[in-house]
Amino acid sequence: MPGQLSTSSKHRFPNFYACYLLKSLQTPRSAKTYIGSTPNPVRRLRQHNGEITAGAWKTRNGRPWDMTMIVHGFPSKTAALQFEWAWQHPNLSRNLKDADGNGVVGRSRGLAGHIKAVRLMINSHPYSTWPLHVKLFTTEAVHAWNNAAKTYPSLPRGFKSSIELEGVDGKKESIHVGSGRTGPIDIHDTIFIKQHLETASKLRAIQSKVACTVCSSQIDFKAADPLTVALCPTSSCHAVSHISCLADDFLAHEHSKGLIPRGGYCSSCNEWTLWGDIIKGADRRKYGPSTGEDSDEMSEDDPESEAAAGLVDNIVSIS
Template sequence: MPRSSRSSPAPGNSRESAKGIPPFYCVYLLRSAVRHASLYIGSTPNPARRLAQHNGRIKGGAHRTHREKLRPWEMVMIVSGFTSRTAALQFEWAWQNTQASRHATGDEIETKVRICSKTGKRLAKKSSNPREPMTSIMARLHVLLRSPYFSSWPLQVQFFNADIHRVWQGWVESASTFVPEHIGFKTDFNDGALSGEGLPHQNTLRET
């Protein structure tokens, strides 16, 4: 009687299926839970681990996030869908330096406009805060997502904080141009933001 081969893989456990899993890279936005005007843009293949580094729970993290008086940091949103680390780094740099990026023109960003994070409406007066406002961060993201270069990528945007999402929505409603329909948007406000306390599993962050 022929014996079944021991090398036959169980359904769902084959190495071949694992090879089909695409690499995960994302560009993320951090906000200080203590001082909301303090923001940081970075990239990582592992959001949960990277956030723990920024908050000093494990070694690593950027120098700008090491100041104890600004911790804990919250991961308020991510942009994913990058096919390589290089692609994520390109987007990270362009988001940090949009006006200097060859993928965006400087006159596309109307930085004088401010969106209220509580209402999603335009603010009548310009803030006296010298730090870059969240509205400007969202405006630059909007520019990149509709730029000829990045708009062809299969990007997904996920918001973990309702305030940040309201600023984005307020900017979108005030803009005269649109982000391509194939770029996906998702919200997950269960915890308000990812602060490192009770982080979701890694595959939750990878959902599209």
């Protein structure tokens, strides 16, 4: 039921899950904003604007709404819900407090305030270990993002932000240059999945046993459980390693005391890669494209759901 945490032992890395920031266009001076999460931002925007059913009641009075930005790359729906709650309540999140337990950011208001808060969040643990990226869909969001960089200049290694002024659905007409996309954003992770599965197929066809790039012991690539074997996600590289070996190697080079690395260098191609992409690739080789978490959102206006998301924030911060 909505608000309950998953008890499934078979975790899936979703194809796509995003947290988004809406801004009301009801009047030229409207400052109303809304933060939510979804596996399908294009559909969700239509719901908020009343074009299709199931829009949140909190946004009915601010229509029409524009999606100004999204944060994507979450390793699970639960992670996205945790991030959503913290973005809505940055002054309350345990993950955004200093050593003395004081909040490092106040209650954010307006588009600029929310963007300033999210930039800090992306660089804070545990979010900094996730393979998160940002897409900016309006010039106002781009301006706020660049202004926030003056206060919070650093971002985690491997983080990417893109300016896509054609909008989340690709329908905006703008005098400014976008990404060149002519349709909606890709929520099926098409390029990554195709490339990763092709690399795995080539390895299975060419040879059965390969040497782990970290410990040098042999891996039977055809017989091994994909969840125990890591492939370099760089398209031109065919490096293979034990996932446990690679995790230890990445953590050692990061000089990290954590359990999960953000990323590291491939010892074969020397490209720096995100740990989240390594795990996502293993998931795709094991199960194929994800379908389990592509269902519709939990009720964002349900107090029980919000409480559950806040509980997740607390659980992750002390785990």
